[in-house]
Amino acid sequence: MEAYSTVRTGTHLERLAAAAGFTTAVVLLRLPFRHTVRTVRLARRLGRRELGAARAEAVVGAVRHAARxxxxxxxxxxxxxxxxxxxxxxxxxxDWCLGVRFAPPPVEYHAWTELPGHGPVGEYTADGWHHHTALTI
Structure with a gap:
């Protein structure tokens, strides 16, 4: 999966949230990691309901589109x-997951989003590609 996308997805509100979320993420990742973790935990408390699988894909796609x-x-x-x-x-x-992604032959550190019980969202998960989580926030 590409880190950015040229395909515009999501509703107008989802695209606005994606732009704001991506901008905030860029700022947070310049700070010490404990501030990022604290912010993600606060954000998870604010977002009490889970996304549906299709809407989660749209949000991830909208963030990738904003990132371009x-x-x-x-x-x-x-x-x-x-x-x-x-x-x-x-x-x-x-969920925000940090870990590794195994693929034949490379192994790489990776970060991804996940729906509890549904697996990675917006990730290439064909045969041979496995995501192993080290930390879930």
Whole structure:
């Protein structure tokens, strides 16, 4: 999956939340990590309801679309955190997962969003690609 997307997804409100979430994520990731974790935990309390699978895909896609305008780094860490924050702005909840992604042959550190019980959202999960979570916030 690309870190950014040229496909415009989501409603107008989801796109606005995605832009705000991504911008906040970029700022938070410049601060010490404990501030980021604290903010994500607060955001999860604000977003009490879970997203549906289709709407979660739309929010993640909208964040990736918003990230394409950013001149700096817009990789998995920024876009996944932006999606979690965008969902919170919409009053919904996504899990933010940090870990590794195994694929034949590379192993890479990775960050992604996940719906509890549904697995990674907006991630390539074909045969041979596995996500192993080290930390879920």
């Amino acid at each position: 305008r950013w001149p700096g780094r817009a990789a998995c860490m920024e876009t996944s955190l932006g999606a979690v924050l965008a969902a919170a702005l919409l009053g919904r909840r996504l």
